Amino acid sequence: MEHAHLLIIGSGPAGYTAAIYAARAGLTPIMYQGLQPGGQLTITNDVENFPGYPDGVMGPEMMEDLKKQAVRFGTDVRYGMATAVDFSGHPHRVTIDEQTELTADAVIIATGASAKWLGLDSEKRLNGAGVSACAVCDGFFYRGQEVAIVGAGDTAAEEATYLANLCSKVYMIVRKGEMRASRIMQQRVLDNPKIEVVWNSVTDEILGEHTVEGVRLKNLVTHETREIPVTGFFVAIGHHPNSDIFKEYLHHDEQGYLKTLPGTTKTNVDGVFACGDVQDYTYRQAVTAAGTGCMAALDAERYLAALELPAHAEETVTAAQAA
Structure with a gap:
């Protein structure tokens, strides 16, 4: 069974930004992009309100830019969708496309939300x-x-x-x-x-x-x-957060948005973080999603660093005793 130090589920501005920061921090993240790689912006023609694009940018082009940046720093970007999770123990277990199972020390959820449509x-x-x-x-x-x-x-x-x-x-x-x-x-x-x-x-x-x-x-x-x-x-008839497979383990509101500790991307399960539209029912903008993606990567980095502290502390004591 493959093991990931950090697994990112979903892409879009939140997932790709999390991947960029995590990869630059040396966390060697593995990302599964989900059913719609790049998220909702891949069906948006013109994006004119994201900083850094003075002449605007096509949504798919912007997502491809973010993906390339994540790959450049070492993110292993893969096609596939998470279909089941088990957050009952550690490491966390995630099933991809109902057949491939991975374990992970930390998981960042960036599965977004889907707009509800009339169906015409x-x-x-x-x-x-x-x-x-x-x-x-x-x-x-x-x-x-x-x-x-x-x-x-x-x-x-x-x-x-x-x-x-x-x-x-x-x-x-x-x-x-x-x-x-x-x-x-x-x-x-x-x-x-x-x-x-x-x-x-x-x-x-x-x-x-x-x-x-x-x-x-x-x-x-x-x-x-x-x-x-x-x-x-x-x-404007609402959105549905893509959170169904996580509801058994993670706290969520009545609409299904994942709850995070205020001021962080931490969920109620240690080592599981949520960012972007799957936990943001208020703003739902690309730039805010990217911001929480950055937060999730930093939160995951600190969590993973803390996990290693006991081992380092034990080595120090042993070395001191040996001296």
């Missing part, structure tokens, strides 16, 4: 061509234009308000006759003259061949349909 074929086809699950990431591209956003919770209300600062008009599509958002967030939406709430409605189709040109809505009360011309379509 047109939504998938136009993803990155007007369809987005992150208004903060992509709203800038629709300045002065009319857009639509789907959702009824705090995130949807917050993103609708954010878009209203950039766009000429925002249609907020709400399935029921009321929102789930907090009262103060609802009031901000309702008081904003740029936001029109479309109640009791669902998205029937996103219109456009190569880019978003509009959206067809269906009213669930009258069963009538209407078409709205928009150039951007944002989905």
